[in-house]
Amino acid sequence: MPELVFFSGTMDCGKSTLALQIGHNRSARGLKGLIFTRDDRAGEGKLSSRLGLVTDAIEARPEMDLYAYVVDELSQGGKVDYVIVDEAQFLTAEQIDQLARVVDDLELDVYAFGITTDFRTKLFPGSQRLIELADRIETLQVEAMCWCGARATHNARTVDGRMVVEGEQVVVGDVNDQAAEVGYEVLCRRHHRRRMTAATARAAALSPDVLPVPPA
Numbered sequence: 352m353p354e355l356v357f358f359s360g361t362m363d364c365g366k367s368t369l370a371l372q373i374g375h376n377r378s379a380r381g382l383k384g385l386i387f388t389r390d391d392r393a394g395e396g397k398l399s400s401r402l403g404l405v406t407d408a409i410e411a412r413p414e415m416d417l418y419a420y421v422v423d424e425l426s427q428g429g430k431v432d433y434v435i436v437d438e439a440q441f442l443t444a445e446q447i448d449q450l451a452r453v454v455d456d457l458e459l460d461v462y463a464f465g466i467t468t469d470f471r472t473k474l475f476p477g478s479q480r481l482i483e484l485a486d487r488i489e490t491l492q493v494e495a496m497c498w499c500g501a502r503a504t505h506n507a508r509t510v511d512g513r514m515v516v517e518g519e520q521v522v523v524g525d526v527n528d529q530a531a532e533v534g535y536e537v538l539c540r541r542h543h544r545r546r547m548t549a550a551t552a553r554a555a556a557l558s559p560d561v562l563p564v565p566p567a
């Protein structure tokens with residue numbers, strides 16, 4: 352039975368790597384997939400992993416009808432056995448409905464990869480619709496970690512090194528990019544709530560207020 356599967360997790364937990372692996376294993380068996388993405392860090396029409404692998408992909412612009420695209424491909428004699436979508440959080444709710452239609456009417460598996468919540472802990476529209484419609488939601492097994500060692504469950508945004516909780520929902524960026532004005536860091540919920548990034552935790556540990564006081 353074909354499925355709409357949502358592989359979700361924080362930033363930097365291996366989603367794009369898994370997307371590339373699923374595509375690789377299927378193409379090794381002669382299957383042909385369509386790969387969509389939107390706003391990958393590597394640029395337009397690319398699906399890239401931090402492990403260094405990158406592949407060409409179809410840029411899923413907001414106005415694009417993904418169901419119609421797959422139907423067009425098939426009616427022009429193209430072979431499509433499955434569909435992969437990376438950065439699925441950026442898709443519109445309508446586009447997720449179109450993906451569900453690809454599964455139900457064209458009987459193709461659709462594997463969607465994305466983060467669920469933004470830097471304010473609010474759902475992205477694409478992720479919300481995937482949670483509503485997916486046959487299966489898979490949490491990535493390689494867990495990203497907060498600086499405290501706990502499993503990272505939330506994505507924080509930093510601007511000039513300081514964690515922020517207001518701003519545009521979409522700003523393409525990366526974790527561990529010291530040079531960028533806007534950066535990201537994955538945190539556990541406790542430290543996201545306290546707005547405590549690795550840098551602020553380090554600064555607090557060095558502050559005289561929390562240094563052990565020697566006995567008088």
Ligand SMILES: Nc1ncnc2c1ncn2[C@@H]1O[C@H](COP(=O)(O)OP(=O)(O)O)[C@@H](O)[C@H]1O
Nearest residue numbers: 361362363364365366367368369400401402493
């Ligand atoms: N130098 C490295 N050696 C081993 N694994 C790495 C290295 N750099 C990144 N990774 C792995 O790649 C993961 C990020 O993969 P990626 O597919 O880009 O994540 P996502 O798409 O979820 O943001 C990291 O969690 C880590 O497991």
Ligand SMILES: Cc1cn([C@H]2C[C@H](O)[C@@H](COP(=O)(O)O)O2)c(=O)[nH]c1=O
Nearest residue numbers: 362363466469470506520521522523524
């Ligand atoms: C939390 C958050 C992230 N983004 C952007 C930053 C990256 O470009 C992508 C996530 O990519 P990854 O492969 O999962 O690392 O999303 C954003 O625009 N807004 C946010 O709140």
